[in-house]
Amino acid sequence: MKKFYLTVGVVLALCASMGLSSCIGSFALTNKVISWNNQVGSKFVNELVFFAFWILPVYEVTALADVLIINSIEFWSGNNPVTASTKVIDTESGRYMVMCDGKGYTIRNASSGEETRLNFDSEDQTWAVEINGQNVPFMTFIDANHVKMLSPTGDFKTIELSEQGVMAYGAEVRSAALMAAR
Numbered sequence: 001m002k003k004f005y006l007t008v009g010v011v012l013a014l015c016a017s018m019g020l021s022s023c024i025g026s027f028a029l030t031n032k033v034i035s036w037n038n039q040v041g042s043k044f045v046n047e048l049v050f051f052a053f054w055i056l057p058v059y060e061v062t063a064l065a066d067v068l069i070i071n072s073i074e075f076w077s078g079n080n081p082v083t084a085s086t087k088v089i090d091t092e093s094g095r096y097m098v099m100c101d102g103k104g105y106t107i108r109n110a111s112s113g114e115e116t117r118l119n120f121d122s123e124d125q126t127w128a129v130e131i132n133g134q135n136v137p138f139m140t141f142i143d144a145n146h147v148k149m150l151s152p153t154g155d156f157k158t159i160e161l162s163e164q165g166v167m168a169y170g171a172e173v174r175s176a177a178l179m180a181a182r
Contacts (some may be wrong), residue, residue, distance in 0.1 A: 015157040025071025078103070152176030 027110075037049050053059050086097045095110040104119040117130035128135035138150040142158065151157040152173055159169045 025066060025074050027063065027066045027071065028074070029066050029070055030059065033058060145182050 033053070037046055037053065083099050087100075089096045089098060094112075097108045097110055099106045099108070099165075104117065107116045107118070108114070119128050119130055119135055120126070120130065125141040126137045127139045128137040130136075140148045140156070142148060145161050147159050147161060148156040149159045149169060153176075157169070157172075159165050
């Protein structure tokens with residue numbers, strides 16, 4: 001009986017949030033739990049975990065947290081606190097901190113402190129690098145199979161998202177780099 005009232009409460013809260021805020025949000029916390037569940041194992045193990053999470057009310061709690069708190073923060077601030085994260089990447093050329101804030105990435109060289117900012121504009125599906133406070137676009141998604149990429153000549157070129165398309169673009173960039181080095 002408790003589960004029924006909790007489910008009804010979640011559904012009512014969802015309906016109220018859609019009606020009152022005009023923004024249902026991305027449900028980032030719930031989606032992270034679902035994504036994790038999809039990677040646990042075989043489809044049979046995933047299904048068992050799915051049922052267990054409904055019985056334990058993991059999904060109900062994450063959905064309620066999204067509806068009442070996280071989606072509201074996302075609506076008013078424009079950032080979802082669940083999407084924020086920091087990763088450390090060690091390479092031969094040094095250690096880098098990659099910080100995600102839900103709108104893009106800040107990449108910081110741990111030893112020099114030098115930073116590069118990559119921003120994503122979801123409205124026009126464009127990635128840009130921030131230089132002196134200005135966004136300089138370098139890639140725009142056209143559709144599921146094509147992007148417009150900044151070419152070595154400074155104009156934009158449509159690239160097919162396939163092995164051949166990416167290899168051809170890479171060859172063009174390497175060729176331009178060799179010509180510039182001469």
